[in-house]
Amino acid sequence: MLPRIPQARQLLEQRFAALYADLGQTRLDGWLAQLPQQLTRTCFDTPHGKREMWLETLLALPPLVPSKRDFSAARVMLGQAADCDDATRARLQQLLEVFIPWRKGPFELFGIHIDTEWRSDWKWARVAPHLDDLDGRLVLDVGCGSGYHLWRMLGAGAQLVLGVDPSLLFLMQFQAVKTYAPEAPTHFLPLRSEDLPDFGGTGFDTVFSMGVLYHRRSPLYHLQELHAALRQGGQLVLETLVVDGDVRTLLMPEGRYGKMRNVWFIPSVPLLLLWLRRLGFVDVRCVDVARTTVAEQRATAWMRFESLADFLDPADAGRTQEGYPAPVRALVTATRG
Ligand SMILES: C[S@@+](CC[C@H](N)C(=O)[O-])C[C@H]1O[C@@H](n2cnc3c(N)ncnc32)[C@H](O)[C@@H]1O
Secondary structure, three states: OOOHHHHHHHHHHHHHHHHHHHHOOOOHHHHHHHHHHHHHHHHHOOOOOHHHHHHHHHHHHOOOOOOOOOOOEEEEEEEOOOHHHHHHHHHHHHHHHHHOOOOEEEEEEEEEEEEOOOHHOOOOOOOHHHHHOOOOEEEEEOOOOOHHHOOOOOOHOOOEEEEEEHHHHHHHHHHHHHHHOOOEEEEEEEOHHOOOOOOOEEEEEEEEEEOOOOOOOHHHHHHHHHHHHEEEEOOOOOOOEEEEEOOOEOOOOOOEEEEEEEOOEEEEEEHHHHHHHOOEEEEEEEEEEEEOOOOOOOOEEEEEOOOHHHHEEEEEEEOOOOOOOEEEEEEEEEEEE
């Protein structure tokens, strides 16, 4: 097995080379002075027990050619059932299962439906009507998970879509899908938003941060990172947990929230909008508020651990197990002034 590892590493390096080539064609090319070192450090130099097994799995994916791709449908689709025989499909499914848990999707690959924990297409349906036209835009998705929304952004016409997320598993899931669209101008960077450069007002046209703010110990720093990544006049699309209340309302859970250990701040909508205005965003608007349901987030064959139903109080679905208000998410749009 081990002799194949340099080959597998090469595969990722090829994918990053395609990223550098795409980035080099844009006004964001100054990032190339530091990006290769950043990616080598996070991708190869940081110890991770499963990296080699995952790389080996990527390398083993069957070299199929999709007769159809659809990035605008609810299930991001690459390849139809007729593009491969049953034995190859069974092998592909076995390899894709190595990357369980699949949380963000759904995907359909050569007739295999990856039924993910989240119906991320529902989130996209809430977001899409409020976007400035993505046609020809440079787009960044901070905390992109498996990259499901990256494909939907590409389907909406973006010129180049970059996702950043520190999870190596999500990098591998993205790369597994990308095996069947290697030339697509969408790329996954295994980085944190803290690693993003300040583009000095000439950055991305649209920056998304969905489901990240409450994971940050310093939410205002996170909003500043998003501001620094945007060009002047660019659109921020922010989605995060909120609680009911006025501009003085902020929930900081004592310990876990919905069994999650890493939830720090959940503001009210008015407070969230104030944070954004204070940091220099204009035209700040809350365009949607939605309670997360057990139909949208649930355990499936592709995510076999506990899910939302297990995080809520069995006697009161309006509360988490810890007694906090059950998850409600707001969607906010704003412009870098
Ligand atoms: C709840 S998921 C949201 C995924 C996707 N954006 C969505 O809305 O479906 C949060 C993601 O943020 C990532 N994340 C956490 N801290 C981050 C950081 N500092 N920078 C970038 N991503 C981060 C996690 O790895 C995880 O994939």
